[in-house]
Amino acid sequence: MKLSKSLLTLSCASALTLSSNITLASDSVPLKVMADALHIVLDSDRAIYTKKVVGRLVKKDKVIKASEHFIDDKSLPLPAQMFRMGSENVADRISSNPDINFSYSLQSLWPINSQNAPKTKAEKEGLKYIADNPGKNFYQKEKLGGTTYYTAIYPDIGVAPVCVSCHNKHKDSPKTDFKIGEVMGGVVIRIPVDG
C-alpha cells in the first residue's frame, strides 16, 4: 500500500513538471523574479507574525502588549520592527557573502517616524504609484552613492485589525483613517546591478 502510494506521488510530480515546463531552478534569475520572490517571503513572514502572534495574543487574548520599546516593556516587537530587525540581520550576513547582495526596508507616505518617509526619487514616485494603482508593483533603476540599484516597491497592505487600529491611534501618525485592506506604505527591495 505504502509503496504504491509513493509511486503514484512520484509519477504525478514528474508528469506535472514535464508537462508544464516548470523550471524549479535555473542558472540566472531575472532581477524582477528575484525581487518578487523575496517580497513574497518577507510579506508572508510578517503577515504570519502580525496575525498569529501580535493579533492573537494582543488583540484577541489580551495577554501581552506589543510596543516600540519591547525590551523595557517586556512586550512583543511591533511587526515593523520584526521586519526591520530581519533586514538588519540580512545586512550583517550579506557582508560576508559577496555572491548575494540586496537590501529591503519599509517606507510610507504617512510614516510614524519621518525618517521613513520617501527620500529618493524612485521611492517618492513608487510610493505614490502603488497608492494610486491598487494591486500593482513599481520597478525602477536608480543610482545611489555611486551604485546602480534595481529598485522594486510593493504595496504594503493593512491585513489585520491591529495594523490599522494602532497606526490610526498613534500620536505621530499623519493619517488616522486607515482601513483594513488599504495601502499603508511600501516594501522597498533594492538589488545592486552592474553598469
Place this chain on the structure above:
Amino acid sequence: MMIITIIYFSNTLMNGEDKSVFMPGPMTDGHHQIGIACESCHENSFDDREQILKTCTNCHGDERKKPFDSHPKRKFTDPRNADRLEKIDALNCISCHVEHQPDITQKTGLTQPVDFCIHCHEDIADERPSHKDMEFNTCASAGCHNYHDNRALYTDFLIKHLDEPDHLKKALLPKREYSSILDEVATYPHAKYPIQSLTIEDSDKPEDITSTDTINQDWLLSGHAKSGANCTSCHMQHNDDTSAATWNNKPDHQACSSCHEPEVKHFKKGKHGMRLKVGLSPMTPAMSLLPMNKDHMDNELTCNTCHPAHKYDLQVAAVDTCLECHNDKHSLAYKNSKHFELWQTEQSGLTKEGSGVSCASCHMPRLNYDVSEWLSRVMVQHNQNATLVPNEKMIRPVCLQCHGLEFSIDSLADKKLIENNFVGTPSLHIQSMDLAKKDLQRELNKNNSDE
C-alpha cells in the same frame, strides 16, 4: 650624532614599552592609559582604516548595539542613506572620535562640530514644534539627547516616570545573588569543584607549598571555601599556551575569570583595568590624570587590590578602598553627604540592606546583567566608566532605584552639585520631563478628538 639618533629611535620602536615619542599628538582622557601600546588600536599597520574600526569594537562592541545605542551601525547600511554617509561617515567610530588631535577634541571625546545632528535631523522643527527655537548645538545638552545611549531619556520612558517624587518611598539597591545562581552557571567547573562547603582537610594545595594559619583561616571563612572553590581553582594557572597548569603563588586576574568572567571582562573595559586588557602592567594612581593620594601612588590595580581573594571585605571595598587613592573634590566631599550617612546607618545594622549608598553603589552598581540569552543575574558592574560619560547612563542602574526621574536628570545636570557630592538639591531644571508631558497631552488630545 645621527647614528645615535637612529639607534635610539629604532631601539624604542622595537624594544621599548614606551613608544610615546612616536605619537603624533596626545590621546584623549579615555585612552591615555594605553596610548603607549600603539598596537592595541593599530595592530600591525598605521594605514588600515578598516582594521582600526574592528579594534574599537573589541572593547566598545557591546555598547554599540540596541538598546544601548540609538544610532547603531545597522541604521546606516541601507543604500537610501548613502547621501548621508557622504556628509558624515556614521559607519565608522573614528569619523567622530579620532585620536591624537587635541585641537578638535571635546570633553566627551567628540571630534566633530557639536551641531552635527543637523546632517540628518534638519527638519526636526516640523515634527516637534517644541524644538522650533532650539539651536543644533544644544541637542546633546545634559538631560536631552545622547547620540548613543538614550535609555533614560526617550519620550515613552520619561512618560512612564511622570510625576515621581524626588525620593521614592521604596528606596533600596539590589542585593547580591551570585551564590544562589552558582548552580545554574554552566561555566562553573562543577566536576572538579562541587558546590559544597570545604574544611581544612579538603584543601588541595600541593605538598611542597606552604600556607600560613592566617591564609587558611581567611580562606575557610570566605565564600570561596563555602562554595567549593579550593586552592587549585585559583592558584593553578596556564601560562600562555602551555597545556600543563602550574602553581602560581600570586595568580593574576585570569584566575578569577573562570567563575567571575563577566566581572573580569567589564573590569578590563574600564579605567581601572584597561591596561590589563592590552597586556600592559596594571594601572597605578601615578599614571592617572585625576588627583590621587600621594601615599598610594604606586599601588597596582588588580582584582586583589580592592578585594583580596582569601579575605574579601566587600563593605571596605565599597568605600574605604576607593578613598585610599581617589583624592578629588567629589571623593573628598563624600563623607559629608547624605548618601554616606545612609551607608553608615546601614553598616551599623540600623536600616535595611540596600538602603545605604557607597562609592560602589553609583560607580560600580549592581545591575541585572544578561549573562546569556537565558540567564540574567545581579552583577556588580566592574567597568566604572559605564555610568560616567554621559552621566545620564547612571540614571537607570543607580539613581532610579531611590529617586524620581526628573529629580535625577536635574541633579546630574548640576555640575556644582556633583562636585560637592550631592549636598543640597539641584539648582537648575531640565525641561525634558515638561516636554514629555506636553507630548502626552498631544496624544490624549488627538485620541479625544477622534471620538
